[in-house]
Amino acid sequence: MEIDRATLDQIARVAPRLAARAGTRVLEGIAWPRDVEERFFAEGEARLPEVTYSPDREALRKRIAELDELLRSVDGDHPVLAWLRDCIRSQIEGAELLNAAGTRDFHTRSCALYGSASSSFFGGQLRNRDLAEHLAARMTIHGWDEASDPHDEPLNAPALRDFLASRIAARRPALDVEVTLDPRITAKVVAGMTRVRIRPDATFTPREAEGLWVHEVETHALTAHNGAAQPVLTFLRSGGPRSTRTQEGLALFAELYHRTLSIGRLVRLATRVRLVDMAEQGASFLDLYRFLREQGSERRDAYFDAQRVCRGGLVEGGAPFTKDACYLGGLLEVYAFLAAVLRGGLRDEVELLVCGRLALDDIAALSALRATGAVVRPRYLPEWLRAWDTLLPFFAFTSFMDGIDLDPVEQHFRSLLDVAALAGPPSSGSGSEGKRAAAPKVEAPRGKARRGA
Structure with missing residues (x-):
């Protein structure tokens, strides 16, 4: 794919302006405060949580208007320019999603960005919920087998902080990520490009700690830093909602490849797809919470998973946040991509996958831009990609x-x-x-x- 000088000039003009406007904090804007959680349990787990969303709507409208103007300024039919317009639209759609928090329209926009439980793969008949049901069924334990894993003492929050901080400090090239304890967060862990926050009362199994390392730091933080380090396309530090499916699939692939994706973790991911499906059909927060409790979830875990699906939407049901429906589908698509690309020995294309936060469909445009110098090799490589000598044999054997x-x-x-x-x-x-x-x-x-x- 040849790129002419006029196209490159447009990219050089638009990229810094997009970078300055990228990164709507959707998850932060729809997060439930800790007092909602404490009030739910204090009132006997019998009432729907009351959540109010207060995004800075004036700032969001201004951001959307600026991005709309930037979108209109991209003129031309070159495939790379079409890709650039998609990147701008993704940032617009992220801002519009946050602006719709607390309304039924939030669910409509969520489905357009992340898909839903009924979204299909590669235009076929199999859907996200079909994959989730298959995996959950295959994880069922059968028989009387007495063999068991040795007991491992859980890590408390300070221990996890020290574990992650030591791994980050030992990494080369150095990755600038801070690990802190934060009593304000609802989730056990919240991670961004430069900071990982841990809930002080949370505990973690050793395998869970390893999984958090490869998922949050070795994937999400790493791809963001690689995007920020690009000479032209620094906006790749934040790919917007269109990159979510691929980024979560990539992080789950890292868990799978490094054998940190446990039965419990995989079942929980599959269950979250089912929760999205239930909520889309009208199940309320309480319905989801009680379903999880009946399935054996601990009280706090059930609350956390139910609120993940209801955040941003309607707690009474019918309009959930559908992001959790795309994790397993993203894993399937990333695995298929790697299988196809590695068959051709295309290591450069695999490296492109981590040069920023991007979607699989971006690879063609980025490959063309790499030939011009507008895209460079990623500064940071995840462990699974650094171990190329073990990656290729893995896929070569499974191909047989x-x-x-x-x-x-x-x-x-x-x-x-x-x-x-x-x-x-x-x-x-x-x-x-x-x-x-x-x-x-x-x-x-x-x-x-x-x-x-």
Whole structure:
């Protein structure tokens, strides 16, 4: 894709103006104060929370007007200019979303930006909720197995702060990210480009701590810093809502690749998609909270997940915030992208994925801009990408599965599970042999497995 001088001149003119107006703090603007949480529990968990949103609407209107003017100033049909207009629109749409907080229109705009529980993949019939239901079902624990993980002492908030701070301090090149305790936040952790805030009363498993490192610091903070370090396109430090699906998918891929994505974490992500679906169909905050409690969630965890879905929208139901519906879909799309690109050995294109906060569809435009010097290699690489010698073999092996008919494999291992089902241990205290539940069916895709790389 050749880029002419006039197009490059437009990009050089528009980019700094967009950078100065990028970064609407949507999540901060719709966050629920801690007193809403405390009042909910003090009143016996029986009343809908009362939340008032007070964004600076005058400032938002001014930002939208300035961005609209900037959008109109981009003139031309070159694909790179179309991409630039998409970037500007994303910032406009983020501001419009925040401006609609507390109204039914908030949900409409949220769906346009993040999708919904019923959004499909690659134009097909499978939807976000189908993926979530499949993963939740596959995480179900079967049988009487007595093997278990060793007990690990949880980390308190100061311990997590020290853990993250030490990892950040040891990183090279140095990454400027501060880790602090903040009693005002509702979530256990809130992370941005330069700061990670931790709720002082929160606790974390060691695996959760590792997951936060690769998700929040090694992905979200890292891509923001890479965007800010670009010579021309510094607005890539904040990709706007259009980049969310890819950025969350990239962060989940890091968790998966580094084996920090636990059963509990994956089930919780799948459950959040279901919560979005329920809320879209009319479930209120209380319906979501009570559903989670019935599923075994702790009180604070149930509150947190229910408020994630209701924040910005209507607590009485019908108009939720749909961002949580895009995490798993983003993971699937990032995995598919990496599989396809790595098959061609295109390491440069993989590096482009972390040169800022961007969407997968941006890669073509960024690749063309890289040839002009307007985009440079990312200064910071996540650990999974630095370990290129382990990344390529992973996808190369999984690609071989494309040519294997899994039906006989499934039959073979199902018979082994049938044998194992009859070998249950004696029931405690009864003296008679225990009966293990019927062996679970080993599900596998019919015909050929999905291609890896």
